Amino acid sequence: MSDGFEAGRRMYDFASKIFPYTRSITGEGVRQTLKDLAEYVRPSGVELKISEVPSGTQVFDWTVPKEWRIKEAYIEDERGNRIIDMKENNLHVLGYSIPVDEWVDLEELKQHIYVEDGQPDVIPYVTSYYKERYGFCMSKNMRDSLKPGHYHMYIDSELFDGVLNYAEAVVPGQTDKEIMFSTYFCHPSMADNECSGPALAAELINTLAAADKLKYTYRFVFVPETIGSITYLSRDNHVPYLKEHVKAGFVLSCVGDDLDYSMVESRYGDTYADRVLHNVLKFKDKYTIYDFHERGSDERQYNAPGVDLPVVCFCRSKFGEFPEYHTSADDMTFVSPEGFQGAYDAMTEVIEIIEKNAYYRVKVLCEPQLGKRGLYSDISRKGSYDGIMVQRDVLSYADGRNDLIDLSERIGVPVSEIVDIVDRLADNDLLEEVEKPSV
Amino acid sequence: MSDGFEAGRRMYDFASKIFPYTRSITGEGVRQTLKDLAEYVRPSGVELKISEVPSGTQVFDWTVPKEWRIKEAYIEDERGNRIIDMKENNLHVLGYSIPVDEWVDLEELKQHIYVEDGQPDVIPYVTSYYKERYGFCMSKNMRDSLKPGHYHMYIDSELFDGVLNYAEAVVPGQTDKEIMFSTYFCHPSMADNECSGPALAAELINTLAAADKLKYTYRFVFVPETIGSITYLSRDNHVPYLKEHVKAGFVLSCVGDDLDYSMVESRYGDTYADRVLHNVLKFKDKYTIYDFHERGSDERQYNAPGVDLPVVCFCRSKFGEFPEYHTSADDMTFVSPEGFQGAYDAMTEVIEIIEKNAYYRVKVLCEPQLGKRGLYSDISRKGSYDGIMVQRDVLSYADGRNDLIDLSERIGVPVSEIVDIVDRLADNDLLEEVEKPSV
Amino acid sequence: MSDGFEAGRRMYDFASKIFPYTRSITGEGVRQTLKDLAEYVRPSGVELKISEVPSGTQVFDWTVPKEWRIKEAYIEDERGNRIIDMKENNLHVLGYSIPVDEWVDLEELKQHIYVEDGQPDVIPYVTSYYKERYGFCMSKNMRDSLKPGHYHMYIDSELFDGVLNYAEAVVPGQTDKEIMFSTYFCHPSMADNECSGPALAAELINTLAAADKLKYTYRFVFVPETIGSITYLSRDNHVPYLKEHVKAGFVLSCVGDDLDYSMVESRYGDTYADRVLHNVLKFKDKYTIYDFHERGSDERQYNAPGVDLPVVCFCRSKFGEFPEYHTSADDMTFVSPEGFQGAYDAMTEVIEIIEKNAYYRVKVLCEPQLGKRGLYSDISRKGSYDGIMVQRDVLSYADGRNDLIDLSERIGVPVSEIVDIVDRLADNDLLEEVEKPSV
Secondary structure, X not given: OOOOOHHHHHXXXXXXXXXXXXXXXXXHHHHHHHHHHHHHHHHHOOOOEEEEXXXXXXXXXXXXXXXEEEEEEEEEEXXXXXXXXXXXXXXXXXXXXXXXXXXXXXXXXXXXXXXXXXXXXXXXXXXXXXXXXXXXXXXXXXXXXXXXXXXXEEEEEEEEOOEEEEEEEEEOOOOOOEEEEEEEOOXXXXXXXXXXXXXXXXXXXXXXXXXXXOOOEXXXXXXXXXXXXXXXXXXXXXXXXXHHHEEEEEXXXXXXXXXXXXXXXXXXXXXXXXXXXXXHHHOXXXXXXXXXXXXXXXXXXXXXXXOOOOEEEEEOXXXXXXXXXXXXXXXXXXXXXXXXXXXXXXXXXHHHHHHHOOEEEEOOOOOOOOHHHOOOOOOOOOOOOOHHHHHHHHHHHOEXXXXXXXXXXXXOOOHHHHHHHHHHHHHXXXXXXXXXXXX | OOOOOXXXXXXXXXXXXXXXXXXXXXXXXXXXXXXXXXXXXXXXXXXXXXXXXXXXXXXXXXXXXXXXXXXXXXXXXXXXXXXEEXXXXXXXXXXXOOOEEEEEEHHHHHOOEEOOOOOOOOOEOOEXXXXXXXXXXXXXXXXXXXXXXXXXXXXXXXXXXXXXXXXXXXEOOOOOOEEEEEEEOOOOOOOOOOOHHHHHHHHHHHHHHOOOOOOOEEEEXXXXXXXXXXXXXXXXXXXXXXXXXXXXXXXXXXXXXXOOOEEEOOOOOOOHHHHHHHHHHHOOOOOEEXXXXXXXXXXXXXXXXXXXXXXXXXXXXXXXXXXXXXXXXXOOOOOOHHHHHHHHHHHHHHHHHHHHOOEEXXXXXXXXXXXXXXXXXXOOOOOOOOHHHHHHHHHHHOEEEEEHHHHHHHHOOOHHHHHHHHHHHHHXXXXXXXXXXXX | OOOOOHHHHHHHHHHHHHOOOOOOOOOHHHHHHHHHHHHHHHHHOOOOEEEEEEOOOEEXXXXXXXXXXXXXXXXXXXXXXXEEEOXXXXXXXXXXXXXXXXXXXXXXXXXXXXXXXXXXXXXEOOEOOOOOOOOEEOOHHHHHHOOOOEEEEEEEEEEEOOEEEEEEEEEOXXXXXXXXXXXXXXXXXXXXXXXXXXXXXXXXXXXXXOOOOOOOXXXXXXXXXXXXXXXXXXXXXXXXXXXXXXXXXXXXXXXXXXXXXXXXOOOOOOOHHHHHHHHHHHOOXXXXXXXXXXXXXXXXXXXXXOOOOOEEXXXXXXXXXXXXXXXXXXXXXXXOHHHHHHHHHHHHXXXXXXXXXXXXXXXXXXXXXXXXXXXXXXXXXXXXXXXXXXXXXXXXXXXXXXXXXXXXHXXXXXXXXXXXXXXXHHHOOOEEEEOOOOO
């Protein structure tokens, strides 16, 4: 029995599996996540190619940082009670903490504790990638309940010359023009941000690999955020190659909740990726368009001057717009199979539009006689609009100037409905695809 | 004594004369209407050229249908009382009904009766051009009052290989660039839709024929709706000829009431016809602009891809927007001489703008000294704006970039006011016409 | 001690000094005003070049009028009491009055008295430049209180072949591309309109003359309104020269009050002057943009077809928009050092933007690492926006397509903030100026 959430359930399960790993921008948690991703897509025949870049490598204006190994982190009181322990929640340790093993009084301890003042119940997610520090994160309530006394701060960690990892998968199509998806995996135990993006990307790989034929080649990039996308772009001549080949790109982030659909536009909001995703979102019951000033993930790098890739960011609820963001409350209860499924459906709509999109022109002068072809009365009505009217509008605007997205926007129905009508009209020899806009 | 409604009264009288004829897309009613039209314009010296196209002729994607001859149609009860008779109202018979002569019980009779559920008092207008049926139309109240019993359905009609008629008149101007008007006459006894369009078109022919000189050639097309305009366009190489010559075109429909002024824009709302009619309407007290999605009459064919003529539709109240539409309530009381006159005035404004329109440039640098020419104080004030200010604005924007419509839109007064000022300034050698926009 | 109003106070004092002079479009009052202006700017080393054009000279469509000399004007009653005397307020005499010396009764006297009906307390400002008349101006209350009797109308004036004066100053820059300021001085004792414009222009001359280096050449034009700007443009081949060299121009009028900031756009609102001044005004707490239909001062001539200079008008409160306008209530209490200072600050912002403006491009691919350069945390927050975010936005949009004004508009902060950031980023070798938009 199908409830339409099969893909959503698979992604949810995969996110649940990788949720507990202690990820950061480098390290074992990251490698375990990539191994799981590789395994998830292996049955489809697609190879996830994992790369490593040594610490200290110059990547554009940045340097690949040391690798972080974390074994243990806790605070215990004088009686040996562990106040917090990263075994219980890996958010308890400040990301990239250097080691510490020291007894201090409460006053000094508090200088190393990070809380979220406005949300007293949650553990915040805090990191210190580029300045060497140690620290602990806990709820404000817990910190405020600590009694004077001595406390043992213990972190067994190491910063060492290691590697930064990223991965890439390509599903080839008939042309080398590409559609790109990019997502990131550098966060520890948070669900929407960011166990969801990798799960969705992997599921899309499997879907595309199973497709009959694809017009476009699909590239999937898995990186640690910021330093990862910068590293990726700086290697293998990627910038000029992608500038030449990428037709549209989508950063996937926070795609497992079911509260909204949203996008962050590209630098000028005028790329093909903007057009397609705008069109898909506008037919959702609820959606939000953020302009580029609201950017925050790797769309920052893909849209940087000189990189100039046509990339937008797709989210269910956008990062920074929900209170659970970057806290322990972003756990597996915040996401759902339904939420994942909605994101998956939106992205498959995006892919269908891109694969199908073309310009059309009617082949007869004046309106065709629909009655004699049985095209007048047997058009199903979908939703609230009138199928006959939509077909009539398609015939009026299929003049070689409008692609499927233009037709959808002019007529006010989703591209999928336009596609049904275009296909039927083409079957009746009333419509033909044309090379490019004739006006 | 003139009350400004002379033309309106002539059109109203003509509409009253042709109102009773039993018109359809073919047949005697149509031919009688065309004869009356020819007679109406004959004194002006303009010939109405009537064409006929045989049934079965292929016209683009369509086939000219059989001609319909209707002699009698009634329903009588067992006592010989005629329940309805098309002699009383020709809407009582379903358009293009095939013959019938049969006694049936009430239940079966009702299957052949068409009513307008939402308007229980009116007889609806219904046709079945492309499927052979017979039927009767009456008010819902009448149908609901019919008592059980036997009824005689009688229609003496014939569908036979005949002709489809259309007509055309041309008022020549100094150039072969054309302004086109198209209207239709295929409806039986309804006044606004559509005894009004032919009446207005005929009156405009007489007006233009009496004009001193015309810059443009004016073409008037009288057709049955849809099949007629398709037939017309398919014959005599009309599509390429009109594409080359027509500068603006106007479908006239529902132009006899006095409730609104309205237009349906062209396919992209960007033609010269759109510009001119927009401008005329915006200075009416009340008006409505419908975009092309609201189209319904022959603007559909003139705007079809590949036909691509710059044609809009002009109405007082737009078809489909008033409850009397396509019912017996659209009778000669729904229209009025005042209503016709308003439509006529709007169309003569359109013609005046098109005839007069040009780009102008001032001939002095800086503001001219108006006082020494008596142009400062003796400008009449019209309405609420200040004539001095309008003249000042004309002098500022007459820089070779703006035509009369641009000036009207920028300054916010009708073109007719602009023309008065432009003429006076040109008389004072302050302004000259220029060939085309100089920027 | 500085309160930020030093320049405002200087301008206020200068306006106070010239306030009492009896100015008109020609005559001694004008020459005294120009002498004072020359003296005001002399210490800066800039020469105010004063020109004279003889009465009767043809200037485009106009003729330079006779010069007006006025010595005395009063009305006295039978007992020798002076009802009004222009010694008390030079608005009491109708501008350009011819002489009169006549005893009349009250009825006839009233035919030569001008009042402002809606403002019974004020003396209106009225002139009759191009028709020979004599007259007196007084408050409506005074006129209504006059008792029947005999009155002596006395005006000792003369219209004779003299000259019209205007003046010009140029502050040279590195290029011969010019920024132009134009103001007028033809009004008698009114403060905002128009002792303020000349005061501001003179102060700007001093400021520019003291500047280290200037990219552009600055031209200041002082004229009587309308006839003066027409005369100026008609002489010395000014129109073609200015069309070739002027990049932006600003008419200064009513710049001493503190009620608003406003501008009148150029003919199409699309010049560089429009862009710059729009940008400056939008960051003021209160401002008003008037389109060209609201024009009234010399922007009329500079924007005339064929003259076509990129000139807008800058005001605090726009002429005609405040009740004190063109009455005795526009006195030195209506303006203030604060009001002048605000206008001066806005114009120096305009100059700074024009001097600094350029297109920029970042020199690294992807986001630069700000932390290692100390650019991440030490950015001061100004007002309500976040300096870090502004710097991030500058880096994203400095792609060679946006000048400082574009960046300001996109990011929503004043150009001055953008300049600070651009300078710091350039100091860190992250940004470079580029010749022109690269896209």
